[in-house]
Amino acid sequence: MRMRAAVLEEFGQPLVVQEIDLEEPKTGEVLVRLVACGVCHTDMYTASGVDPSGYAPAVLGHEGAGVVEAVGEGVDSLRVGDHVVTLFSPQCRECEHCLSPRTNICLAIRDQQGKGYLPDGTTRLSRDGEPIRHFMGTSTFAEYTVMPAIALAKVSPEAPLDRACLFACGLSTGLGAAMYTAKVEAGTTCVVFGAGMVGLGAVAGCRLQGADRIVCVDLSQERLQMARHQGATDVMIGGADTVEAILEMTGGFGADHTIEATGLVGVMRQAVESARMGWGLATMCGVAGKGETIAIIPRLLITGRRVAGSSFGGVKGRDQVPQLVQRYLDGDIDVDAFLSHRLTLDEVNRGFDLMHAQDGIRSVIEFA
Numbered sequence: 001m002r003m004r005a006a007v008l009e010e011f012g013q014p015l016v017v018q019e020i021d022l023e024e025p026k027t028g029e030v031l032v033r034l035v036a037c038g039v040c041h042t043d044m045y046t047a048s049g050v051d052p053s054g055y056a057p058a059v060l061g062h063e064g065a066g067v068v069e070a071v072g073e074g075v076d077s078l079r080v081g082d083h084v085v086t087l088f089s090p091q092c093r094e095c096e097h098c099l100s101p102r103t104n105i106c107l108a109i110r111d112q113q114g115k116g117y118l119p120d121g122t123t124r125l126s127r128d129g130e131p132i133r134h135f136m137g138t139s140t141f142a143e144y145t146v147m148p149a150i151a152l153a154k155v156s157p158e159a160p161l162d163r164a165c166l167f168a169c170g171l172s173t174g175l176g177a178a179m180y181t182a183k184v185e186a187g188t189t190c191v192v193f194g195a196g197m198v199g200l201g202a203v204a205g206c207r208l209q210g211a212d213r214i215v216c217v218d219l220s221q222e223r224l225q226m227a228r229h230q231g232a233t234d235v236m237i238g239g240a241d242t243v244e245a246i247l248e249m250t251g252g253f254g255a256d257h258t259i260e261a262t263g264l265v266g267v268m269r270q271a272v273e274s275a276r277m278g279w280g281l282a283t284m285c286g287v288a289g290k291g292e293t294i295a296i297i298p299r300l301l302i303t304g305r306r307v308a309g310s311s312f313g314g315v316k317g318r319d320q321v322p323q324l325v326q327r328y329l330d331g332d333i334d335v336d337a338f339l340s341h342r343l344t345l346d347e348v349n350r351g352f353d354l355m356h357a358q359d360g361i362r363s364v365i366e367f368a
């Protein structure tokens with residue numbers, strides 16, 4: 001079929017919206033008609049050419065939500081008409097990692113996905129017979145996408161898809177970092193560094209876990225206001241004296257949980273240093289630049305602080321994204337507050353500009 005898609009043709013250049021070809025879903029694959037798609041940093045990072053693993057031409061986009069239009073052979077988990085959220089982090093339910101409760105990092109299709117191919121090593125995207133590669137296994141800056149069934153979460157049909165799409169990446173990452181990676185306990189003190197999509201999700205996650213005190217640190221007063229709305233009990237402007245300020249607020253000990261959502265290694269260090277002696281857990285969500293490292297004084301670890309990393313918030317996508325969406329439907333999470341701008345596919349590059357200017361939390365592309 002023919003469809004419109006935003007293609008990364010050349011690094012550092014705007015995406016080009018054009019008609020390209022999409023093949024039918026093969027065995028284990030599903031055709032999804034996209035209804036909405038968020039614009040995320042990872043798309044912009046890849047488009048910029050800074051990401052060393054990037055490739056072109058490719059159709060970007062990974063925060064999609066839509067409706068199943070057709071299923072390939074052997075797909076029994078989804079039916080035509082189902083509402084789905086795309087998962088750059090799949091869940092095959094069979095590999096060693098999927099069978100373990102300790103991680104959400106599925107091993108099933110990593111290699112091919114990382115190279116821009118579907119699991120059988122080919123693409124469904126093309127132009128004049130020349131293959132165009134998939135991005136993060138999702139390629140949702142397009143009217144339609146073909147994806148492995150193991151990378152689609154079936155969500156309640158009652159969830160508006162323009163909000164459900166935010167659960168495809170940033171929001172689930174933040175919520176999950178608090179709920180599944182850190183497993184924040186009721187009554188604890190938590191500090192969240194960063195109040196973008198991920199940090200605000202983490203604030204909400206800490207609140208849902210019953211944290212007593214939730215401190216959010218950011219550079220923007222406006223974003224800190226949003227953090228309060230999501231459940232932060234204290235907010236502060238970040239800087240060189242942040243660790244000291246947090247130690248002061250916590251009787252000199254530090255917080256039970258710190259969650260980093262900035263991507264800055266200097267802030268990651270602050271997250272470790274402001275975690276409580278004895279048991280404080282510092283959870284890292286941010287994606288740092290290639291080659292960057294975190295400086296940690298070993299004594300901080302010997303005296304009981306721990307560090308964890310969180311990919312997609314530790315969320316096992318097919319099982320837990322539907323549960324998180326349900327909590328939104330139950331009124332536990334205010335998702336509307338994150339949807340700042342609505343764009344058409346043709347305006348996709350404006351989504352990057354808005355992100356660059358830190359205008360709003362998320363821009364969402366709506367497909368007519």
Ligand SMILES: NC(=O)c1ccc[n+]([C@@H]2O[C@H](COP(=O)([O-])OP(=O)(O)OC[C@H]3O[C@@H](n4cnc5c(N)ncnc54)[C@H](O)[C@@H]3O)[C@@H](O)[C@H]2O)c1
Binds near residue numbers: 267284288311
């Ligand atoms: N682990 C994952 O699976 C995953 C998924 C999505 C995003 N991410 C990463 O998470 C990070 C956050 O994503 P986002 O969409 O929320 O980004 P964002 O840019 O919207 O938010 C980052 C926030 O950090 C704040 N900040 C900057 N310097 C600070 C400082 N010194 N102290 C405190 N706050 C500071 C900024 O003001 C901003 O509000 C990025 O690195 C992103 O790549 C990771």
Ligand SMILES: [Zn+2]
Binds near residue numbers: 040041042062063169
């Ligand atoms: Zn993302």
Ligand SMILES: [Zn+2]
Binds near residue numbers: 092096098
């Ligand atoms: Zn798996």
